Amino acid sequence: MWTAVASLAAWSWLLLGQGFFWRTDVRLPSRREPESWPSVCVVVPARDEAAVLPVSLPTLLAQDYPGRAEVFLVDDGSTDGTGRLARELADRHGGLPLTVGSPGEPPAGWTGKLWAVRHGIGLARARAPEYLLLTDADIAHASDSLRRLVAAARTGGFDVVSQMARLRVDGFWERMIVPAFVYFFAQLYPFRRIGRDGSRTAAAAGGCVLLRAEAAERARIPDAVRQAVIDDVALARAVKDRGGRVWLGLADGVESVRPYPRPADLWHMVSRCAYAQLRHSPVLLAGTVAGLALVYLVPPVAVVAGTAAGSAPAVAAGAAAWLVMAGTYVPMLRYYRQPPWLAPLLPFTAFLYLLMTVDSAVRHHRGRGAAWKGRTYPRPDAVSEEG
Structure with a gap:
């Protein structure tokens, strides 16, 4: 008893x-559009993602964004033709310019994803973007996704705006486990606290992170978190520790297309x-x-x-x-x-x-x-x- x-x-x-972690009404802040649209570079680390790229990559290339934007896909040692497929999809669908790079194997002390992100950010620096969108290769974006992210960051004064992508739920085991995964994450990192000024709670969702380039440089991203397995939380904490403002909420129009068909x-x-x-x-x-x-x-x-x-x-x-x-x-x-x-x-x-x-x-x-x-x-x- x-x-x-x-x-x-x-x-x-x-x-x-x-x-109030259990509430699901924390969505993108104000959709008021800025007076001018900053330049954005989209960085996509990809390792053996040929199965999902035909669904996800065209949605990035088709972004309806009023400012200058381009996509950098970093092929992280794939063996399934990920880089070649990305170029073919860009030729077929058009849209935003695509650059495909390859950083080679990560050195000791780096996770593969963050080594790929570092390479992608290095390529993007030549364009001097004001914002970086870090997004996974299995994430599909609505056509106005980038526009809404930038508007929220610019008008809200956030250095990081991140959305928890809606994961795929199809089948018994996905129904049992996937919603609970996000529920438990929100219990550990209540979204309302993350966006509150003065709060020490910091987290982001690695599938969709809009990051102000100046804040990334100040927080030494990704070098400062190069060993982090849970890199999204580490990134948000590094930015917030250096005075940055972070926002995280549930996504509308940002979805993972990666299937998890088996319990394993x-x-x-x-x-x-x-x-x-x-x-x-x-x-x-x-x-x-x-x-x-x-x-x-x-x-x-x-x-x-x-x-x-x-x-x-x-x-x-x-x-x-x-x-x-x-x-x-x-x-x-x-x-x-x-x-x-x-x-x-x-x-x-x-x-x-x-x-x-x-x-x-x-x-x-x-x-x-x-x-x-x-x-x-x-x-x-x-x-x-x-x-």
């Missing part, structure tokens, strides 16, 4: 005291960076497991165990916590156009995330931690020790 009461108390605080694909998406999020700390891992159990698993267990034991207080406290939990999840399900009856199943999804987090730690200690497309990255201090 007392454990159920503790869970209910935790949910009461999460409901009201964690920046989704498992890897989470487990490859979960332990890095905990700074590779066994203490933080233990606290996270205990916290997930208390907040998400105790309510349904209390209802079942309390019913079996005839303990009405345990059932009441567990049911109340479960109800608050499900209620806070409904807005995210609606954002992802999913039925609200999935909300009571959140404890099951949280249990999967608990297992993924533990698996991430196990993989790390076996030397297979932050692995992505044939590369495995050690924790930053390990690289420093080797250097």
Whole structure:
């Protein structure tokens, strides 16, 4: 009973005291257009992305942007003809100018993506852009996406404007895991706090980050975060630590086209960076497991165990916590156009995330931690020790 009461108390605080993380109305700020449109360079790191480029790249080339803009796609050692395909798509669709570059293999201390971003920013510097749009190769943009991002940054005075791309949800496992992924992220980094002046909370979503070039130079992006596996959060923190203003919200018209058809694909998406999020700390891992159990698993267990034991207080406290939990999840399900009856199943999804987090730690200690497309990255201090 007392454990159920503790869970209910935790949910009461999460409901009201964690920046209203569960609300999904944090969208792009004012759409008031600026008096003049600054130049923008779009940097797209791409490694073995031939399967998604035909859907995503044409949407970037077709941007309806009043100012000067061009796209730099950086082929990060692909073996599937990503660079060649990008040039063919540009020839076929036209639109914004496209430059395809290749940086070679990343040196020690760099993740492949950030090494590619560094190369792309280096190519873009020759054009002296005022803004950089860092976007992943699997992200499709509405035709006015760049226009809206720049208007929000320019008129709102933000150094970073980032949108959490709407991930693909098609099939049972994507329905169970994907909306919860964004829900848990917002719980860790409440969007309202990120955009608030004076707040220390900082985060961005790597699929869509508009970055003022001067702020990038001041924060030494990407060199300052070159070892970061969770590079979007590290980028936002570096910019904010140097006095920059950051905004993050849910996207309209920015969508990931990458499919996750198998449970194993989704498992890897989470487990490859979960332990890095905990700074590779066994203490933080233990606290996270205990916290997930208390907040998400105790309510349904209390209802079942309390019913079996005839303990009405345990059932009441567990049911109340479960109800608050499900209620806070409904807005995210609606954002992802999913039925609200999935909300009571959140404890099951949280249990999967608990297992993924533990698996991430196990993989790390076996030397297979932050692995992505044939590369495995050690924790930053390990690289420093080797250097």
